[in-house]
Amino acid sequence: MQTKSNILLNNANLTALPESVIVPGYDRSKVTSGIVHVGVGGFHRSHEAFYTNEYMTQSGDLSWGICGVGLRDADRKMKTLLEAQDYLYTLIVKHPDGTVENKVIGSLSDFLLGCDDPEAVINKMACAETKIVSLTITEGGYNFNPATGEFDFSNPDVIYDLANPNTPRLVFGYLVAALKLRRENGLPPFTIQSCDNVQHNGDVAKKMLIAYATAVDSELGKWIESEVSFPNAMVDRITPATTPDDIAYLQQLGIQDEWPVTCEPFHQWIIEDKFILTRPQWEQVGAQFVTDVTPYEKMKIRLLNAGHSVLGILGSLQGFETIDESVQDPLFAKFLRHFMDVEVTPILSPVAGINLDEYKSTLLARFANPNIKDGLARICSENAAKLSTFMLPTILDNLAKNGEIECATLIIAAWCYYSDKRVDKQGKALVISDAMADEVHKLASQTSERSTALLELDTLFASLTSSSVFVMAYKKQVVAFYDTPDVKHHMQMILNNYSV
Known part of the structure; x- marks a missing residue:
């Protein structure tokens, strides 16, 4: 429960937070969003957003802010709460010995809700500023039949998306619409970076997207296959669901954060280095780039x-x-x-x-x-x-x-x-x-x-x-x-x- 002594987490109050809380070491007003991320859950916020926050702090390269995207109405609560906090949140890192680190993450710069305004999401992905579209859509979000490994065209949402390409429900509809627009505008495609626990996650994303794109437009499907990059990656950081106790813990420190994230100190990100355009130098803050993940x-x-x-x-x-x-x-x-x-x-x-x-x-x-x-x-x-x-x-x-x-x-x-x-x-x-x-x-x-x-x-x-x-x-x-x-x-x- 909020009390008068709680400091609301937002841009204006960053300097008022307790000294024990680490805040972003860069001017957030100068951040531009080079990344669009679909699926802003706890893991994304403890992992990719964390790495990106660390990179911008260390390098001063502020072109890698993250525009979060939720596709369903179930994402509305996350959007609403983060929006009220200027997209800031606290990462609570819990060590086995009881030590706790509290770090405010500032790499999220916006949040769009596809079910409210699909055109805004498509246009954001399609704009020249966007270099990477990353995904945390869970294992089931790739819409493949586990027995055959093929794209499931019987999914009612897929059937809807094929009939309504400008108001899609699934991520493939958004990606295809955005890539189609970039192609028409003479822009190079963005890199699609999977951050899910799916083996060969980039290869799976590529196979599923090409199957869907080909059903929309066979020529577009060929262009995506030849021009778009889908680096495979291995991601790791144990990130439990946020509980009321986590919110209460920050309140005891005098901070009002409606949706913090807790995680373990360990983190690992191993990525194939095959990006189309520029990318953050995440290796400066602990990521490992390899030829084969x-x-x-x-x-x-x-x-x-x-x-x-x-x-x-x-x-x-x-x-x-x-x-x-x-x-x-x-x-x-x-x-x-x-x-x-x-x-x-x-x-x-x-x-x-x-x-x-x-x-x-x-x-x-x-x-x-x-x-x-x-x-x-x-x-x-x-x-x-x-x-x-x-x-x-x-x-x-x-x-x-x-x-x-x-x-x-x-x-x-x-x-x-x-x-x-x-x-x-x-x-x-x-x-x-x-x-x-x-x-x-x-x-x-x-x-x-x-x-x-x-x-x-x-x-x-x-x-x-x-x-x-x-x-x-x-x-x-x-x-x-x-x-x-x-x-x-x-x-x-x-x-x-x-x-x-």
Whole structure:
């Protein structure tokens, strides 16, 4: 609750903030927006916006302000609150030892809402000032069929966008409209920079956009394919959802910030250096530019993101609420490390400059940070898309190499039970947030009658159901899980069987 002593976070009050709060080290009135970013959530604000803020502070190059874009009415709250704060917000960096750093981020310079004024968004992307359009649209936002990897033209929003190109709903409609306008105006295209946890995220963005663009205008599709750059990137920083306690913490410091962001101190950004126009020199503030990001992104997605799913699904069923609570249970930590060592590490390529054993140990330490209360409900949001990206490829790779699949298969079986019963071991309702929740629940709820019912979800499992090894392993796991729905029992059984 705001009190008279609270200092409202805005441009005018930056100099009035406590000395312990770091403020932007540049004149925000001189910032121009070279970046348009679609999907202004917590992660974008702890990652790309953070790097850009640091770069402008260090370099004095103020041509890289970020114009945020929300496409849906659900983004209205973010726009409204940030607008009232001159697009400033506090980044609360929480260290494991209890140390906290408070930094005001000033790189966001505007926020447009596509559902209110799609033309404004298209024109902003199409203007000469914009050099990069970056994306944090989540795994599901790329609109591909996980089983085929192809663009899903059956999506009702895609059908709408094709019929209404000037008032699109999805990001592809906006990108195509803006690129078409730049081409007509004789401007070079912008770089499209994906910041999502999708392996080969740039390649996926390119494939999906070209498929959509070709359906709009085949010549435009060819131009985008030959002229637009889509650098792949690996992004990493654990960023839990903002809570009322975070707002209250700043109020205790005398600061009124309606939507701060909390995060861990660790951050990593590895990017392929193939930008069309100029770009921020993010490497000056810790980003790493490489010729091929594949080994890094595969390592991170298969270990960190899949590790989150392991802890998220099993921990939710156990009745845990946060990642640190899950990993601080010795059995959960042991099982996760076993999954990393036995099922993931053998299918990873060497990663230059990375010691995998140290990386895995660091992950466990990051997950255990007691001051980062990353909720399992957030971790388990969009489980269907996340598992198809983070977990199923590891199973496929191990099947091809006759490797181990027990741990990963247990996670799929546990997810089936999770999606069917929707309660933890104490009977408390689980918070399910997934675009495919109803479809998954319908099949999962038939498991007692047909043990492999969930595998009939072709959009996820078509590539796996042809493997009798996987189907038999899943059937064994899911039948055992339904007979004894105790996650610790099944984790211990796998660990015991492996040690025999």
